[in-house]
Amino acid sequence: MLSRLREPWTDGQAERRLGAVACLVLLIIVLMVVFVAVRAWPSLHANGFVSWLGPGGNVDVQLGEMIKTGQHPPDSAYHLRAWPLVYGTLLTTGVSVIIGLTFALFSAIFIVEFAPARVRSVVVPAVRLLAAVPSVVYGLIGILVLVPAVGNHLISPGRKESVQNVVQLDGTGVLVAIVVLTVMITPIMVAIITDALRAIPTAWTEGASALGANRWEAMWTVSVRAARPAIVAAAVLACARALGEAVALSMVSGSRGFSPNPLDGLTYIFEPIRPLAASMVENVDAMNAPAVRSSIYAFALLLLLSSLVLSIGGYFAKLPMRRQGLRV
Numbered sequence: 001m002l003s004r005l006r007e008p009w010t011d012g013q014a015e016r017r018l019g020a021v022a023c024l025v026l027l028i029i030v031l032m033v034v035f036v037a038v039r040a041w042p043s044l045h046a047n048g049f050v051s052w053l054g055p056g057g058n059v060d061v062q063l064g065e066m067i068k069t070g071q072h073p074p075d076s077a078y079h080l081r082a083w084p085l086v087y088g089t090l091l092t093t094g095v096s097v098i099i100g101l102t103f104a105l106f107s108a109i110f111i112v113e114f115a116p117a118r119v120r121s122v123v124v125p126a127v128r129l130l131a132a133v134p135s136v137v138y139g140l141i142g143i144l145v146l147v148p149a150v151g152n153h154l155i156s157p158g159r160k161e162s163v164q165n166v167v168q169l170d171g172t173g174v175l176v177a178i179v180v181l182t183v184m185i186t187p188i189m190v191a192i193i194t195d196a197l198r199a200i201p202t203a204w205t206e207g208a209s210a211l212g213a214n215r216w217e218a219m220w221t222v223s224v225r226a227a228r229p230a231i232v233a234a235a236v237l238a239c240a241r242a243l244g245e246a247v248a249l250s251m252v253s254g255s256r257g258f259s260p261n262p263l264d265g266l267t268y269i270f271e272p273i274r275p276l277a278a279s280m281v282e283n284v285d286a287m288n289a290p291a292v293r294s295s296i297y298a299f300a301l302l303l304l305l306s307s308l309v310l311s312i313g314g315y316f317a318k319l320p321m322r323r324q325g326l327r328v
Helices: 001-008 009-045 049-053 058-070 084-113 115-129 136-152 157-162 175-199 202-210 215-224 229-246 247-252 262-270 275-284 291-324
Strands: none
Touching: 009 049, 058 084, 058 291, 084 115, 084 175, 084 229, 084 262, 084 275, 115 175, 136 175, 136 229, 136 247, 157 262, 175 215, 175 229, 175 247, 175 262, 202 215, 215 291, 229 275, 229 291, 247 275, 275 291
């Protein structure tokens, strides 16, 4: 038996066995989506998907009322308007990706084109190490360092009093959540964009230099332009991670189902929020209540579908570079 296992595979055997493994992975993903969708159906059916995503009422109160509905709740017990949580997710993810992508692009250009070899040998491993740091570490630094700094030095007593009847400004909120999330996802984008810029044939930039372009112009007009699909893919993958971040944002976002109002001016960036993933973590103790459990599965389904769409988008964004013969 062992001797047969040690025999080398033929091409046909390798194709069938590896294909079976790939199909198994795909089947697991499909089953996971179906499982979550079935568990989320009572909440989505009772509210309607569009209404479920819309505004209306206090989402924290609505989740709290679900706990009291027992083991056989009626459809009315599933009432939920998840817009504050969706808004918090879109706000933190969108702003973090935009800021992080800007820093990542220019950092990658520096690493590939302008950094001395000694600096590059230190920076590249450091960036990859930062990309692997557990999110709870970032959350811990945020709650112990950034939150007290913002609460004690950036938010004035007058500002706190002006909104104390609506929300409490204690340092946790939009600003710290975006800063922590940006620091988390930027190393991922730096690593991907750096690899993409390195994959650009040197003959391309040398040709631009021969036509009179300096190093910056050659990098910006040739390498960055050619690497645009990989830059998009980096943003998509970072966005997928940001969507699912729960622990760190639960620690620094303020953990309140509240929709900050841009009309509040500067106070807006200090107001608390709570993204979908953080809401799932914070309500896991109440999952014995069927209405809460179905709502949490609905949160999970929305995040799962969003991440799936982003992952597929990242794959297709890389296709133009592969057509050019670049390996990314």
